[in-house]
Amino acid sequence: MPAVETQQLTKEYGAVHALDGLDLTIERGELYGLLGPNGSGKTTTIEILTGQRVPTSGEVSVLDIDPVENPLDVRRAVGILPEREDPPSFLTPREYLQFVGDVRDIADVDARIEEWSTKLEFRGILDTLSTDLSEGERQRVMLAQVFIHEPELVFIDEPLVNLDPLMQAEVRDILTAYCEAGNTLFLSTHFMEVAEDLCSRVGIIADGKLVTERDPQSLDEDGLLETFATELGGESAVEAGRP
Numbered sequence: 001m002p003a004v005e006t007q008q009l010t011k012e013y014g015a016v017h018a019l020d021g022l023d024l025t026i027e028r029g030e031l032y033g034l035l036g037p038n039g040s041g042k043t044t045t046i047e048i049l050t051g052q053r054v055p056t057s058g059e060v061s062v063l064d065i066d067p068v069e070n071p072l073d074v075r076r077a078v079g080i081l082p083e084r085e086d087p088p089s090f091l092t093p094r095e096y097l098q099f100v101g102d103v104r105d106i107a108d109v110d111a112r113i114e115e116w117s118t119k120l121e122f123r124g125i126l127d128t129l130s131t132d133l134s135e136g137e138r139q140r141v142m143l144a145q146v147f148i149h150e151p152e153l154v155f156i157d158e159p160l161v162n163l164d165p166l167m168q169a170e171v172r173d174i175l176t177a178y179c180e181a182g183n184t185l186f187l188s189t190h191f192m193e194v195a196e197d198l199c200s201r202v203g204i205i206a207d208g209k210l211v212t213e214r215d216p217q218s219l220d221e222d223g224l225l226e227t228f229a230t231e232l233g234g235e236s237a238v239e240a241g242r243p
């Protein structure tokens with residue numbers, strides 16, 4: 001069974017058709033990127049796949065679980081990093097990750113905190129209040145909470161946001177190694193260069209529909225993405241500092 005499958009998924013917010021018959025199949029071990037301009041339906045897709053939002057119609061399966069029927073089971077099984085989410089300002093990264101360890105029933109949470117704070121290079125600020133951390137440091141803590149329970153499927157909305165170029169390269173390596181170990185990663189981005197550099201397959205979404213799926217090496221060989229040029233990759237992810 002694929003890691004993720006949707007059939008004719010729709011989501012309406014009143015008169016807005018956020019998803020309009022979305023068909024997705026993502027196999028285990030893929031590093032799949034959903035690329036699309038602002039408002040194309042990426043966040044709505046992730047929210048439905050992770051049991052946070054109920055679709056208007058259509059079928060969904062995530063690790064063989066139906067997130068509409070069993071949202072808690074899906075959230076237990078996967079890692080999630082929503083866009084623009086921070087650790088609570090009044091907790092230190094260590095306290096926050098211990099809290100995540102409690103919620104996720106992780107027996108050896110202290111060892112995992114050591115492991116992930118080392119990998120993501122924030123050991124030095126483990127005991128600093130999150131309110132005093134930079135945006136990039138907070139993003140690294142949030143990335144750690146995605147992986148700390150070693151899920152086999154992870155959803156990340158805009159994965160490299162707020163990271164400096166060196167850290168972006170480190171995170172790319174971590175995400176790639178994670179998929180090479182047989183796990184699956186679903187990420188969304190509106191930066192073409194993130195999709196090109198990171199993904200093994202890219203789906204292009206516009207107006208809630210999957211327009212096409214591409215090998216990242218031939219992402220724009222026919223100039224299709226020129227139509228989204230101002231929104232997609234119109235500025236460099238590195239220059240923008242928020243890919």
Ligand SMILES: Nc1ncnc2c1ncn2[C@@H]1O[C@H](COP(=O)(O)OP(=O)(O)OP(=O)(O)O)[C@@H](O)[C@H]1O
Binds near residue numbers: 016042
């Ligand atoms: N809670 C909501 N209520 C009403 N409309 C919504 C809601 N959430 C999203 N929408 C609308 O649904 C459409 C898809 O939004 P969504 O956030 O899924 O797009 P996106 O591709 O993630 O955008 P972005 O790149 O800006 O994060 C947009 O038109 C948006 O305004």
